[in-house]
Amino acid sequence: MSDVITSLHLDKGVVTHKLIAVKELNGCDSSFIISCLLGHCIRNKNALLVVCLHNSQEHYHNVGLKMNYNLNKNVESGLIHFYNAGEELTRAILDSNSISANIFCTKLKEQIDKIKKNYNSVNIIIEGVSHLFDLEFSLREVNYICKEIINLVRDYDNSFLLMQCNAACDNDETHVMANLLAYKVHVLVEVDHLASGWSTDVSGHITFKYPSRKFEKEHKHKIELKPSHHLFKLFDRGVKLLAPGAV
Amino acid sequence: MSGFHKISESNFTVKGTKLKNNLLFASSGIPSLDYVIGGGLPTGGIFAIESDVLGGYSRVLTKYFLAEGVVCNHDLLIVSADENPEEIVKELPQACVVQKDDRDTKIPQEEMKIAWRYESLAKVESSFDNETNFGHHFDLSRYIDEDTINNSNISYCYLQLGNETEDSDSSCFKNVLYAKLLKKVKDALAKEEYKRSSKSKKILRISIHMLGSPVWLAVDCDEELDNRYGHDLIKFMYCLRILLRDTNAVAFITIPSHLFDDDHIMNRLLHSIDNAVRIESFAGSDKETNPVFSEYHGLFHLTKLSALYSLVPFVPSSLDLAFKLKRKKFVIEKLHLPPELQESSEREQDDITAVPRSCGGFKKKDIEF
Numbered sequence: 001m002s003d004v005i006t007s008l009h010l011d012k013g014v015v016t017h018k019l020i021a022v023k024e025l026n027g028c029d030s031s032f033i034i035s036c037l038l039g040h041c042i043r044n045k046n047a048l049l050v051v052c053l054h055n056s057q058e059h060y061h062n063v064g065l066k067m068n069y070n071l072n073k074n075v076e077s078g079l080i081h082f083y084n085a086g087e088e089l090t091r092a093i094l095d096s097n098s099i100s101a102n103i104f105c106t107k108l109k110e111q112i113d114k115i116k117k118n119y120n121s122v123n124i125i126i127e128g129v130s131h132l133f134d135l136e137f138s139l140r141e142v143n144y145i146c147k148e149i150i151n152l153v154r155d156y157d158n159s160f161l162l163m164q165c166n167a168a169c170d171n172d173e174t175h176v177m178a179n180l181l182a183y184k185v186h187v188l189v190e191v192d193h194l195a196s197g198w199s200t201d202v203s204g205h206i207t208f209k210y211p212s213r214k215f216e217k218e219h220k221h222k223i224e225l226k227p228s229h230h231l232f233k234l235f236d237r238g239v240k241l242l243a244p245g246a247v
Numbered sequence: 248m249s250g251f252h253k254i255s256e257s258n259f260t261v262k263g264t265k266l267k268n269n270l271l272f273a274s275s276g277i278p279s280l281d282y283v284i285g286g287g288l289p290t291g292g293i294f295a296i297e298s299d300v301l302g303g304y305s306r307v308l309t310k311y312f313l314a315e316g317v318v319c320n321h322d323l324l325i326v327s328a329d330e331n332p333e334e335i336v337k338e339l340p341q342a343c344v345v346q347k348d349d350r351d352t353k354i355p356q357e358e359m360k361i362a363w364r365y366e367s368l369a370k371v372e373s374s375f376d377n378e379t380n381f382g383h384h385f386d387l388s389r390y391i392d393e394d395t396i397n398n399s400n401i402s403y404c405y406l407q408l409g410n411e412t413e414d415s416d417s418s419c420f421k422n423v424l425y426a427k428l429l430k431k432v433k434d435a436l437a438k439e440e441y442k443r444s445s446k447s448k449k450i451l452r453i454s455i456h457m458l459g460s461p462v463w464l465a466v467d468c469d470e471e472l473d474n475r476y477g478h479d480l481i482k483f484m485y486c487l488r489i490l491l492r493d494t495n496a497v498a499f500i501t502i503p504s505h506l507f508d509d510d511h512i513m514n515r516l517l518h519s520i521d522n523a524v525r526i527e528s529f530a531g532s533d534k535e536t537n538p539v540f541s542e543y544h545g546l547f548h549l550t551k552l553s554a555l556y557s558l559v560p561f562v563p564s565s566l567d568l569a570f571k572l573k574r575k576k577f578v579i580e581k582l583h584l585p586p587e588l589q590e591s592s593e594r595e596q597d598d599i600t601a602v603p604r605s606c607g608g609f610k611k612k613d614i615e616f
Contacts, residue, residue: 027514027517027518027551029553031558054518056493058556063556063558066557087492090490093419093429094486096426130518131518134485134518135482135485136419136482168511168514168515168518169511174515198566199562203559234559235558238558
């Protein structure tokens with residue numbers, strides 16, 4: 001778990017704002033990164049807003065119990081806040097209403113403001129950004145929503161924002177969106193299955209790329225910055241990063 | 248006496264389910280399928296089958312799923328737009344007891360003289376049937392009697408395109424069938440007993456037959472033929488995922504994915520689906536006559552395995568799976584090539600001169616050089 005936090009550069013505390021994108025390739029699941037972050041925020045008493053579009057709060061709670069933190073308890077105390085965006089948007093569809101990108105943005109901002117009243121910094125996780133396309137938001141609208149939230153986090157300048165996007169296949173809008181996000185962020189995480197299929201020894205490949213490094217002094221003169229490749233193995237109680245080739 | 252009690256255990260006593268990761272699992276009606284997807288169908292999740300080209304085997308699997316529901320007293324909601332779902336129910340197989348294979352005990356343990364290194368190895372078990380004792384076996388030749396069906400809580404939903412212009416105007420779907428079905432599912436799930444927090448729990452099995460077949464796409468492809476094709480289906484699947492979440496309902500959906508023109512529809516759908524498998528039947532393909540596959544009726548591919556309420560998804564010991572349909576069993580096994588013990592038909596096939604026997608082709612002995 002701490003390996004993931006260190007690789008995301010979140011272990012030393014968030015001094016300025018930090019944008020992270022998680023790109024899921026070939027249907028690989030990356031919810032373990034969110035579970036790790038939830039644990040990290042609870043341990044450090046950092047306020048967090050999770051915008052749920054893919055998994056439910058119950059899922060993260062049950063995973064959290066095995067990872068040694070009680071999510072529901074912290075939700076009750078107000079430290080962690082879950083906004084069930086998927087349910088709200090679906091309810092609107094069932095009632096034959098549609099929520100526009102603007103309204104959705106306003107709703108998100110309302111949620112953020114609520115937390116901002118009690119806490120100095122507000123970290124945000126948007127899981128399943130690609131599901132917005134399922135609900136017939138256009139690429140332009142999804143990009144607009146993400147841009148607004150990014151601007152907000154930039155203004156706070158002491159929080160992180162993680163956006164998780166599933167890239168269905170190469171010529172799909174979800175893939176374009178994942179690439180757009182990858183362009184804007186400080187840390188890009190790519191999660192993929194093993195090329196040979198599933199294995200019980202290793203769960204998949206994980207690659208951390210740091211596009212923002214090219215603006216840092218120490219990396220100024222490097223033309224090509226190397227990404228760090230790892231294998232990861234999921235356990236009930238956490239995740240372990242392994243060097244490529246090691247099992 | 249220990250002061251610790253598992254609170255959860257006393258709460259869950261729903262017939263035909265088991266508890267794993269603090270979540271109820273229902274059986275699919277096929278023990279070996281339950282095993283390969285990680286112990287059954289998680290409640291609150293969607294299980295999808297990409298059906299075989301002729302659709303015969305996916306229909307059989309649907310029948311198993313529904314029959315298991317009838318045996319366990321679960322509520323059923325059967326949806327189809329292609330045929331009247333009452334027809335499917337008429338053919339539900341009856342539960343039966345299958346004798347376990349006692350072959351291992353009958354074989355006398357002889358001392359191996361040549362291949363003595365293999366003596367201590369365990370017998371290769373290609374079938375997953377004995378791995379689990381969850382679910383029932385069904386006899387496809389005998390049907391459940393009408394009384395039992397009438398006494399079960401079954402709702403039917405035969406969706407047909409009518410002249411509901413009012414609905415289609417206000418609906419968020421181009422094809423009004425999706426809106427109708429979502430409404431039906433929402434109404435069905437409104438009952439308190441299907442909520443995960445409820446005290447008197449009941450399981451609802453939702454079966455949607457051939458979702459995405461031409462009737463579902465008919466209106467969708469009327470207008471522009473750009474990448475919006477099939478978008479209704481993707482939207483529907485996501486809405487269904489959200490509706491089912493945190494309920495005691497299981498959705499079992501068969502999808503004729505071979506009808507979709509490109510991969511992106513199925514890939515997008517799979518993101519909303521929890522577990523998915525694909526059936527590749529040999530019927531009508533060249534594999535039907537291939538002696539390598541002579542023991543099986545088709546290949547069984549696992550396309551998505553996810554872990555609800557857990558970090559680690561279940562991965563079976565082998566991913567090369569094949570299935571065969573017997574009268575009393577649908578068996579999924581590890582795919583094994585047949586042993587080359589005798590002058591097998593495989594050799595015959597390789598021999599180019601042994602061509603069609605029935606078509607009056609020449610025989611090897613007729614050729615003279």
